Amino acid sequence: MTRLAIFICWVLAIALALFLLLPLVVIAAASFSSTPVFDLPLSGASLRWYGRIGRLDGFWPSLSLSLQIALLSTALSLVAGTLAAIAIARGRLPGATAIGTLLVSPLMMPGLVLGIALLQYFRMIGFTATWSALLVAHLVVTLPYVARTMIAGLSRFDFTLIEAARTLGCSYAGSVLRVMVPALAPSFLIAGLFSLLASFDNYPVSIFLTDVHSKTLPIRMLQYIEEAPDPTLAALSTLILAGTLVLLLISDRLVGLHRMAGTAD
Amino acid sequence: MTDAALPAPVTGPARDRERIAAFGFIAPSVLIVALVFVLPLALLLGVSVLDARGDITSAHYTRLLGTPYYLGVIWNSLRLGLLTTLIAFLVSYPAAFALARARGALRSILLATLFLPLAASVIVKAFAWTILLRSDGLINTVLITIGIIEDPIRMIFTQTALITGAVNIFLPFMVLPIYAVVAQLDGRYAEAAATLGASPVVVFFRVILPLTLPGIIAGVALVFSLSVSAYVVPTLLIGEKYPTLATTIAKAYLLAREPGFGAAAGVVLLAIAVIVVALSARLSREPT
Numbered sequence: 363m364t365r366l367a368i369f370i371c372w373v374l375a376i377a378l379a380l381f382l383l384l385p386l387v388v389i390a391a392a393s394f395s396s397t398p399v400f401d402l403p404l405s406g407a408s409l410r411w412y413g414r415i416g417r418l419d420g421f422w423p424s425l426s427l428s429l430q431i432a433l434l435s436t437a438l439s440l441v442a443g444t445l446a447a448i449a450i451a452r453g454r455l456p457g458a459t460a461i462g463t464l465l466v467s468p469l470m471m472p473g474l475v476l477g478i479a480l481l482q483y484f485r486m487i488g489f490t491a492t493w494s495a496l497l498v499a500h501l502v503v504t505l506p507y508v509a510r511t512m513i514a515g516l517s518r519f520d521f522t523l524i525e526a527a528r529t530l531g532c533s534y535a536g537s538v539l540r541v542m543v544p545a546l547a548p549s550f551l552i553a554g555l556f557s558l559l560a561s562f563d564n565y566p567v568s569i570f571l572t573d574v575h576s577k578t579l580p581i582r583m584l585q586y587i588e589e590a591p592d593p594t595l596a597a598l599s600t601l602i603l604a605g606t607l608v609l610l611l612i613s614d615r616l617v618g619l620h621r622m623a624g625t626a627d
Numbered sequence: 628m629t630d631a632a633l634p635a636p637v638t639g640p641a642r643d644r645e646r647i648a649a650f651g652f653i654a655p656s657v658l659i660v661a662l663v664f665v666l667p668l669a670l671l672l673g674v675s676v677l678d679a680r681g682d683i684t685s686a687h688y689t690r691l692l693g694t695p696y697y698l699g700v701i702w703n704s705l706r707l708g709l710l711t712t713l714i715a716f717l718v719s720y721p722a723a724f725a726l727a728r729a730r731g732a733l734r735s736i737l738l739a740t741l742f743l744p745l746a747a748s749v750i751v752k753a754f755a756w757t758i759l760l761r762s763d764g765l766i767n768t769v770l771i772t773i774g775i776i777e778d779p780i781r782m783i784f785t786q787t788a789l790i791t792g793a794v795n796i797f798l799p800f801m802v803l804p805i806y807a808v809v810a811q812l813d814g815r816y817a818e819a820a821a822t823l824g825a826s827p828v829v830v831f832f833r834v835i836l837p838l839t840l841p842g843i844i845a846g847v848a849l850v851f852s853l854s855v856s857a858y859v860v861p862t863l864l865i866g867e868k869y870p871t872l873a874t875t876i877a878k879a880y881l882l883a884r885e886p887g888f889g890a891a892a893g894v895v896l897l898a899i900a901v902i903v904v905a906l907s908a909r910l911s912r913e914p915t
Contacts, residue, residue: 382744383740384759386747450653463908471668474896475876478876478893479671480667483670502660583751584859587757591757599754602747610746614735619735620734
């Protein structure tokens with residue numbers, strides 16, 4: 363590449379980084395505002411909005427519901443998706459590639475359309491339990507992330523290594539545990555992280571499946587924004603961002619962000 | 628799949644056992660996708676051709692595809708998708724090359740700026756843009772303070788606001804797939820072409836672009852299908868003034884109680900997504 367082209371690439375990369383961070387910085391700054399309307403630059407710093415998070419109408423039930431659904435759907439997707447990815451990568455299944463495409467396809471489909479389709483479907487078969495309906499629906503949100511990441515991870519895994527370990531006297535379970543599990547740990551971690559966040563932040567599928575009593579956190583948040591946007595929401599968002607940052611730092615320590623970026627396509 | 632993952636030929640009862648195990652492994656996932664994805668979408672197709680009494684009708688599609696207002700709605704969705712994808716690509720592609728050259732702490736920082744917004748809620752980011760773009764918001768305050776403008780510019784609830792927000796929110800989905808291929812790009816190909824006398828422009832179009840095409844296709848398909856069906860972003864950043872297929876679907880179900888019409892709008896949006904996915908799958912399979 364010529365020098366000029368390289369220079370332009372760097373300028374764009376830095377501009378892109380700043381542009382991406384802009385809304386996050388704004389939210390964090392607004393959360394320390396001392397007035398109900400964010401006057402930027404801040405006229406004074408205050409932590410009062412953080413104290414009000416817990417008193418938001420319906421906040422704790424929504425947080426609890428979102429966490430339950432996200433953790434459970436991630437756990438179930440990790441098991442089902444990893445098993446499926448192993449079957450696909452081993453290649454002893456007719457039509458393995460087509461099945462892989464089928465499992466990943468919900469990722470590219472509009473969430474809102476899936477939401478109304480599920481609403482119609484659950485009504486028709488008389489499935490009215492909101493909690494279970496949300497969990498089942500979120501499985502389709504999280505499973506594609508796991509399937510995609512695990513299929514990609516496993517396609518780079520050399521299954522003959524397991525045979526080699528067994529030839530050298532390792533038991534089958536032992537060779538899976540000592541060879542396959544460490545090699546796949548990064549993919550597993552990434553799949554779990556993406557799946558957790560996808561479920562925790564899902565709005566378009568959940569909106570059609572919730573009722574007055576059980577609203578997930580994103581639905582509750584959008585409702586607040588439309589009714590009374592005050593810095594309490596910014597404070598809540600900042601806390602969620604801080605939590606995410608911690609997750610990312612841990613992932614970077616364990617795997618390295620560049621390896622995550624490589625498998626995130 | 629790499630060659631290494633291909634199985635050694637196994638025959639007889641061992642092969643049958645492996646087959647049965649493979650079916651068992653794949654069954655839970657296939658069942659979930661079939662029962663909670665394929666079947667509901669098929670049912671939605673059915674609902675879109677039924678009227679309130681349960682008789683078959685094409686009225687919903689006629690209304691959607693035959694009235695200028697709804698054709699405008701479809702175009703609004705497509706334009707949002709196309710503009711967002713185009714701008715995101717033009718910025719991401721060169722930036723991915725810089726990102727791939729970065730090492731050490733700089734690389735970690737740049738990648739963190741991609742992952743952190745990706746992990747942040749769409750609602751939170753759209754909310755931040757409403758703060759930034761308001762008439763008493765940050766951008767107007769800054770512009771007035773430096774003296775570039777005297778009165779605040781109306782930015783929120785404009786198409787510029789919508790596209791700015793959408794590009795911001797969907798950018799990581801473009802950068803990451805492109806970065807993944809650019810990072811694996813073998814520099815020797817470009818060097819070889821240059822040694823053989825190719826100019827930088829020729830090297831780019833004949834070597835680098837084709838080699839990075841899979842990442843481009845993946846990014847474009849992902850960003851287009853996300854932005855064409857976005858709901859939160861148009862709702863918060865432009866509102867009623869820019870009705871899209873997504874907001875029309877939500878309205879038909881949540882307010883107007885017209886499931887048949889909502890389903891038809893859903894099927895149109897689904898068709899757009901399916902076309903994009905099929906097209907990208909075809910393009911990425913073609914030898915480059």
